[in-house]
Amino acid sequence: MTRKKLKKLGSDERFTFQATYAGIGMKRTMRGKINTRFLPTILFEHVMLGDQEVTDHLWLNYTKKFAELGLLTKGEIIQFNARVHRYKKGYAEAKVTDYGLQRPTKVSIIKSLTEDRAKLPPLPDEKNALIGLIMKTNKDTYLKSGRGFDQWYVDQYEAWLRTESNLTKY
Incomplete structure (x- = not known):
């Protein structure tokens, strides 16, 4: 269309x-x-x-x-x-x-x-961490469709979260 x-x-x-x-x-x-x-x-x-x-x-x-x-x-x-x-x-x-x-x-x-x-948490300013957030958010859909879920990117997002001192309040 x-x-x-x-x-x-x-x-x-x-x-x-x-x-x-x-x-x-x-x-x-x-x-x-x-x-x-x-x-x-x-x-x-x-x-x-x-x-x-x-x-x-x-x-x-x-x-x-x-x-x-x-x-x-x-x-x-x-x-x-x-x-x-x-x-x-x-x-x-x-x-x-x-x-x-x-x-x-x-x-x-x-x-x-x-x-x-x-009061909302910030978004990752690093591309691999942002892809990790997207993969984590859409994990079920990506796994069902075989559409490129990769735990490495999710790990990058979670590492970014741990390094952001201002995220401890979220």
């Missing part, structure tokens, strides 16, 4: 979107024949441009700007600027063209579900 509303916007300018935070995940990329790399992703639902929903869901790279928001709660509304981009999804001959968003900037929470965000 092509995201036709995003396609119509084009990629010539940046737009301000609002979206509902729905979760975190990861994608696997291959470098060479044996080197797998995991990249953190963030899932949004009900991606809006003004009062129009442009897509029911969308995965974006989990950029530093999203991480700076801290631990998010499902249902919070996030605002960001981004460009539409065209990409291929699927495998081999089954690849299809779709449209997504890229290079988010001016990221902010416009509707929080948490009374005091300062």
Whole structure:
């Protein structure tokens, strides 16, 4: 299913979107024949441009700007600027063209579900630890689907937690 509303916007300018935070995940990329790399992703639902929903869901790279928001709660509304981009999804001959968003900037929470965000634990600022948090959060799903669960990354997250002195209160 092509995201036709995003396609119509084009990629010539940046737009301000609002979206509902729905979760975190990861994608696997291959470098060479044996080197797998995991990249953190963030899932949004009900991606809006003004009062129009442009897509029911969308995965974006989990950029530093999203991480700076801290631990998010499902249902919070996030605002960001981004460009539409065209990409291929699927495998081999089954690849299809779709449209997504890229290079988010001016990221902010416009509707929080948490009374005091300062009391939430911070997110790891180290990529392997962040992948570990994602794997730990989605462990059951990843194990059931055979989708790249690796305890080493979870261990990196737990080691990061132990080294963060300000996390003892959580």
